[in-house]
Amino acid sequence: MTTRRLLVLAALGAVSVLALAGCASGETPAATPAAESTVADPIIVVTSTNVYGQIAQEIGGEFVEVTSIVTSGTQDPHSYEASAQDQLTVADADIVVENGGGYDSFIDGLLEASGSDAHVITVAEFSHDWPGEDGAAHDHTEEESTAEPEATAEPDDHDHDHAHEGEEHAHDDHAHEGEEHAEGDGHDHSGHDHIEGFNEHVWYDPHTIEHFAEALAEEFAEQRPEDADAFEANAAAFIDGIADLEASLAEIDAAHAGEAVFVTEPVPVYLATAAGLENVTPDAFSEAVEEGQDVPPATLLEAMNLLADGDVRVVIANAQTGGAETTQIITDAEGRGIPVIEFTETLPEGQTYLSWMQENITALSDALAE
Numbered sequence: 507m508t509t510r511r512l513l514v515l516a517a518l519g520a521v522s523v524l525a526l527a528g529c530a531s532g533e534t535p536a537a538t539p540a541a542e543s544t545v546a547d548p549i550i551v552v553t554s555t556n557v558y559g560q561i562a563q564e565i566g567g568e569f570v571e572v573t574s575i576v577t578s579g580t581q582d583p584h585s586y587e588a589s590a591q592d593q594l595t596v597a598d599a600d601i602v603v604e605n606g607g608g609y610d611s612f613i614d615g616l617l618e619a620s621g622s623d624a625h626v627i628t629v630a631e632f633s634h635d636w637p638g639e640d641g642a643a644h645d646h647t648e649e650e651s652t653a654e655p656e657a658t659a660e661p662d663d664h665d666h667d668h669a670h671e672g673e674e675h676a677h678d679d680h681a682h683e684g685e686e687h688a689e690g691d692g693h694d695h696s697g698h699d700h701i702e703g704f705n706e707h708v709w710y711d712p713h714t715i716e717h718f719a720e721a722l723a724e725e726f727a728e729q730r731p732e733d734a735d736a737f738e739a740n741a742a743a744f745i746d747g748i749a750d751l752e753a754s755l756a757e758i759d760a761a762h763a764g765e766a767v768f769v770t771e772p773v774p775v776y777l778a779t780a781a782g783l784e785n786v787t788p789d790a791f792s793e794a795v796e797e798g799q800d801v802p803p804a805t806l807l808e809a810m811n812l813l814a815d816g817d818v819r820v821v822i823a824n825a826q827t828g829g830a831e832t833t834q835i836i837t838d839a840e841g842r843g844i845p846v847i848e849f850t851e852t853l854p855e856g857q858t859y860l861s862w863m864q865e866n867i868t869a870l871s872d873a874l875a876e
Contacts, residue, residue: 543571552599554610556853565740583610599624606630607706632717711776712751747860770832771824801831820873821846845873
C-alpha cells in the first residue's frame with residue numbers, strides 16, 4: 507500500500523521506451539481505477555483485463571482500488587502494447603493479477619520494466635489443466651519456505667513471488683483430463699509464446715475462477731488482516747454465484763450430454779466441456795483463426811463437412827476476432843439452420859463476471875434447445 511512512483515520516475519528511460527511503443531499502437535488509453543476506494547490506504551490491485559478486475563473489486567469491496575489495463579473489446583490482450591502510464595500503474599500495485607499461459611504476456615514486461623515488488627497472482631495456474639499442476643493453490647507470501655520449486659512451461663522473467671503451496675484442490679471431479687485443447691501446438695501469437703497443449707482462456711472455466719477467488723481473498727486478508735472477515739464473506743457470496751453457474755451447466759449436461767459444438771476459436775471450450783458438450787472443431791482451424799493465419803484449405807473443407815453432416819448443434823464464435831474463414835463458417839451454419847452464438851474475451855460494459863457467464867450459459871442452452 508506504499509507508493510512506488512518515485513522509484514519509477516528514477517527510471518524514466520524505460521518509461522520513454524514504453525511510451526513510444528504505446529504511441530505506435532494507437533490503441534492504448536490510460537488505465538484508471540474502476541472506482542476510487544473510500545478507505546485510507548486501500549490495497550492497490552492491477553489486473554490485466556477487466557474480467558479479473560471486476561472479480562477483484564467484488565471480493566475486495568471498499569478496501570481495494572482496482573485498475574484493469576485491457577477494458578475494451580477492441581483491445582487484444584495477446585498483442586496489447588503497454589504504455590508508459592501502464593508501467594506507472596503497475597509500479598504502484600500491491601497485487602497484480604494476470605491470466606498467464608501466454609495470454610497477457612505484456613504484464614511480465616511491465617513487471618520487469620517497473621521494478622514492481624507486487625504480489626503476482628497467475629490465474630491460469632489454478633486450472634487443473636495447467637502443465638505439471640493439479641490445480642495447486644498459490645501462496646504468494648515471501649515467508650513461505652516449504653513450497654518446492656517447480657518448473658513450468660512458461661518462463662518467468664521477473665523476480666516476483668510465484669511460490670506455490672503443496673495443496674491440491676479437492677474438487678477433482680472438475681478436472682478436464684479428457685478435453686482436447688484447440689490451441690496446443692506452441693505457436694507464437696503476435697510474439698507471445700503459448701504453452702503446448704494448454705488452453706489459456708481459463709476465465710471460461712468457473713471452477714478455476716472459484717479457486718482464484720479463494721486465493722484472492724486470502725491475499726487480501728494477508729495485506730489487510732483487520733478486514734479479513736469482509737473478504738471471506740465477499741468470496742463466499744461470489745463462490746455461491748459460481749455454484750449457480752455450475753448448476754446451470756449441469757442442466758445442459760443432463761439434457762444435451764455428448765452433443766457436438768463447433769468453436770471458431772478455443773475461447774469457449776472450457777464452458778462447453780463443463781456443459782458436457784463435445785468440441786468437434788479441427789484443432790488446425792481454431793488455432794489458425796486465433797493466430798490470425800489463413801485456415802488451410804483442407805482444414806476448411808473438413809470444417810464445412812462437419813456442418814454438412816448435421817451433427818453440429820451450435821456454432822460458437824468469438825465476437826472480438828474473426829476472418830474470412832470464420833465468416834464462411836457462420837454463414838454456412840446459418841444457412842443450414844444451425845444456431846450461431848458469440849462470446850467475448852473481455853467483460854461487456856455493465857456486466858459482472860457472474861452475470862456475464864450466466865448470460866453465456868443461457869445463450870448456449872437456448873441455442874441447443876432450438
